[in-house]
Amino acid sequence: MSSQNKITAKVILARKPDSETMEKIEAFVRKRGCANAVYEIDSGIIGGIIVYIGDIVYDGSVKSRLEKIRSGIAD
């Protein structure tokens, strides 16, 4: 077992996922060397998903997309 397998991925979602989505998420995190994933429900992200694996953040939330649009308008 490599040292990466000890890492637990943190997954944030806007609502509770169904089993199909959970499978896809776990497959994704396993490919990145994580043993398992913990889920957190935060309606503040509106929709989409945020995955934390160690120092790496995968942000596909609606909230972050809106923030990108906001900063694009401000620039």
Add this chain to the structure above:
Amino acid sequence: MFVEYGGSQLLASIGELVEWESVVCHLIALVILTVGLYILLFKPVKRMIRERQEKIKKIEKENSDLNAEVKQMKDSTSVLLAEAKKEAAVIHENAVKSANQKADDIVSGARAQAKSLVERTEQELDEERRSLQSDIERQISDVSLAVAEKILRRDITPEDDKKMIADSLAEWSKDQ
């Protein structure tokens, strides 16, 4: 009577009437008187007159010298006056030039200051306008995004969310 007596008789008559010694005495007295008068009166008076004339000449000379001096002073004064007038004219001209220069400087300074003030005010107005525009744009974007967020919160269905999650995972896997 002369005709009757004739010349010789006339002389004889005068001889009888006048004593020659007396005449001589009178002549001597006349000479002495004349000499005395000449010595005692004429010479002093003549000397006095000469002294007076010398004095008058001296006074006249002094007067003439004074007149010459006065004339010289007058000429000198005229020259000084002319120089003073010339100098005054130069001073006046310089003062006018200096005053004009100063007035020009003041006017140009005021113009520059006014121009700078106008430019600064325009710049401040531009900055204010830009800031206001930026504020308005930010407020519009904030409101638009708040509205969008509200709509998305309301309209995103579980299926939409599921699709978004699947798309994100697929995209991240592709990037790997």
